[in-house]
Amino acid sequence: MIVIDYKDRRPIYEQIVERFQELILKGVLEADSQLPSVRNLAMELSINPNTIQKAYSELERQGYIYSVMGKGSFIAVTDRLIKKKKEEILDAASQLVKLAKEYGVTKDEFTRVIIEGFKEEYDD
Amino acid sequence: MIVIDYKDRRPIYEQIVERFQELILKGVLEADSQLPSVRNLAMELSINPNTIQKAYSELERQGYIYSVMGKGSFIAVTDRLIKKKKEEILDAASQLVKLAKEYGVTKDEFTRVIIEGFKEEYDD
DNA sequence: ATAACCGTATTAAGATGCATAGTACAGATA
DNA sequence: TATCTGTACTATGCATCTTAATACGGTTAT
Incomplete structure (x- = not known):
């Protein structure tokens, strides 16, 4: 789902943001469905949770996702x-x-x- | 001729490279005409000569200009x-x-x- | 010749952004 | 209660950009 390109000179968190934007806009990820948790995705990609957190914060700021304390992060309505x-x-x-x-x-x-x-x- | 945008998040030397590329490709600067010296342009833009040097090196690497020791830097043929x-x-x-x-x-x-x-x- | 200009190279320092590591707190859930 | 979630914070390492100072080799005009 998410792949990090270390040859890409752009920061990791930015690559993650862009990739999710793409998946969301193309309808691969449906509204209100849950994203992988910060820690899980970090584990899966072998990177630091803080980097995922930064990406999710940016996605939330842009209106692509919404996060709920204790529950998780979810896809927003995308029309x-x-x-x-x-x-x-x-x-x-x-x-x-x-x-x-x-x-x-x-x-x-x-x-x-x-x-x-x-x-x-x-x-x- | 050259303007640095400090709000731009790209490095200064890169802005200078791009600006010269534009001036050269559009024919504003003619072939074999001399560029401002490293030190003069640095002075004019109130930045460090090393930054100009870096921009000129990159422009030379890409074939936009050629430099001659002791003489100066000049616009290359651009066809x-x-x-x-x-x-x-x-x-x-x-x-x-x-x-x-x-x-x-x-x-x-x-x-x-x-x-x-x-x-x-x-x-x- | 010599002073003043050119490009070029080197080393050191500071600033910034990115990523990591570790820890901690608040809320939800089984 | 244990375990999951998001969130916050500090500290550290690292790479890149920029500045600063100095130096060397070559050209040119006086």
Whole structure:
């Protein structure tokens, strides 16, 4: 479920945050289902509980999960987050077009890649 | 010409590298023209010469500039680098499409943003 | 020649962020 | 009551970034 890439220069807790965001937004983890406990996940990944704690705190701050003292951490409702994610992707696209224009990438070259990308078959 | 953003969490030398890459790729700095000296630029930006040195070393490693002992640092020929940059942008576009598909952004939504981005007037 | 400028190298110190280790407290549950 | 949960705190080690000071080799203008 969670894999740490030690070649990645980003901190471990950030990798964990991003991975859970992905699992949550894609619906792999359902709302109100329980996450692995801080200590368990730390054990499983062979890292320190404090690092997991830091990741969970960040996920809670961003609204992806909620934690209950003594009970555990749980997946939050994600409708709003999914919508936000889509907007971020479209913003990124807009930014990329801006960059493309600055460096002389033509509309044709660009749209060709887009069309091609959407044309591909689904492998999963 | 060069501005350091201390709110940016990336290291200073990296900001300098990126800024010069931009100026070089966009042709603001012409081939074989001289860059500010390590000590002068450090003075101007109120930072340590070693930090500039680190940025220049990285720029040289990447082929953006070349340095000559006792003379100075100079802009390299950039044709190859510009081509590479365009390819990177198209790769990024391809990656973004992949992401968009994963999160259910439709082809229509996506292309609308692209078209709109290319439609805009040039402000510079 | 010599002073003033260039790039380059080295060593030492401080600051910061990340991760670990250990301990402790509060609440839930079997 | 024992064991699980989240949470908090301090201390330590480590890597990276930045600064500081000094030094060396090469170029250039006076």
